[in-house]
Amino acid sequence: MLWLRIKYRLRLLLNTVLFNIGFKKKLLKNRYGERILVFHGIDSTGETGYNSRFFSKVYFEKFIEYINKNYNVISLDDYYAKKFKRDTLNIAITFDDGYFNNYKYALPILKKHTTPASFYITTIQAKAKYLWPDFLDLVSFHTKKNNVIFQDNLYSKNKKNEFVFNGVSLKSISKTITYKEIKNLFEIFKDDWQKLKNKSGLEDYWKLISNEKIKEISNHSLFTIGAHGETHMSLINISLDNAKQEILYSKEHLETICEQPILEFAFPFGYYNDDIVKYCEDIGFKKILLCDYNSKQDENNEALKNRFVMNPYISMEQQLAYLLKGTYY
Ligand SMILES: [Zn+2]
Incomplete structure (x- = not known):
């Protein structure tokens, strides 16, 4: 490598x-x-x-x-x-x-x-007013949360500002599920998004x-x-x-x-x-x-x-x- x-x-x-x-x-x-x-x-x-x-x-x-x-x-x-x-x-x-x-x-x-x-x-x-990959990028970068539970798994934020469980990121998991399931992610980061969506420049x-x-x-x-x-x-x-x-x-x-x-x-x-x-x-x-x-x-x-x-x-x-x-x- x-x-x-x-x-x-x-x-x-x-x-x-x-x-x-x-x-x-x-x-x-x-x-x-x-x-x-x-x-x-x-x-x-x-x-x-x-x-x-x-x-x-x-x-x-x-x-x-x-x-x-x-x-x-x-x-x-x-x-x-x-x-x-x-x-x-x-x-x-x-x-x-x-x-x-x-x-x-x-x-x-x-x-x-x-x-x-x-x-x-x-x-x-x-x-939605945004695409889910952008939502995830932005909330993952800006949130103060270090861990989130999604589909019964605990995802932890790494140094690259990605939430990861067992080496797999929330973003890659999102590519394999339905939009209905992705909407649960919007709920998890709802408060973060409230702050971000009004931030100028973002x-x-x-x-x-x-x-x-x-x-x-x-x-x-x-x-x-x-x-x-x-x-x-x-x-x-x-x-x-x-x-x-x-x-x-x-x-x-x-x-x-x-x-x-x-x-x-x-x-x-x-x-x-x-x-x-x-x-x-x-x-x-x-x-x-x-x-x-x-x-x-x-x-x-x-x-x-x-x-x-x-x-x-x-x-x-x-x-x-x-x-x-x-x-x-
Ligand atoms: Zn595209």
């Missing part, structure tokens, strides 16, 4: 050095191809203490400027139509989850640089986009809106009927808001199986996005596309090197 970690660090260092001394184009030319990027949130500072998915608006703009200057950034429509350029990296940009911060920070930057993007919205608003980490803003984005020629489930459950861990409901509700709800067909879907956490893909196709999704393919066979399905998840814990140089490589491994 230790050697692997050292090797990983050395590789990061080498990438940074090569990039900085101008070798990047020569070295990485054979790695050109196509990538769909996944962003989640954008904030003002690039906070990674209680969220692991956000980038600062400064980083984001620098990154957008860089890829526009050096590569071919295209819409997801053009990506699916294979309007690629040779000898460069062809990139489409996506945002998952449906945060208000996408509208607040990312949109002005994307508009300024005429950069297309697609937004996958979780349609949970009728049930709303960037949980506030979801309003219907009005979703509609505004869907009307803009640079952007498209897609569905991302109703409550951000892992669709492979709930019953198929439940998963179908999650998918259909998010599609229909967004169609009502946007007054146009919603033809794109991104799997929460990237998790999927054959039944779920078939259902998505049956109800009319034309672009179905995941993170990693489950099988070689899935790569041949023209509707399914894998995506490259951006990593806020590494430098931009390292990020670009991995992006060219197409994988973190």
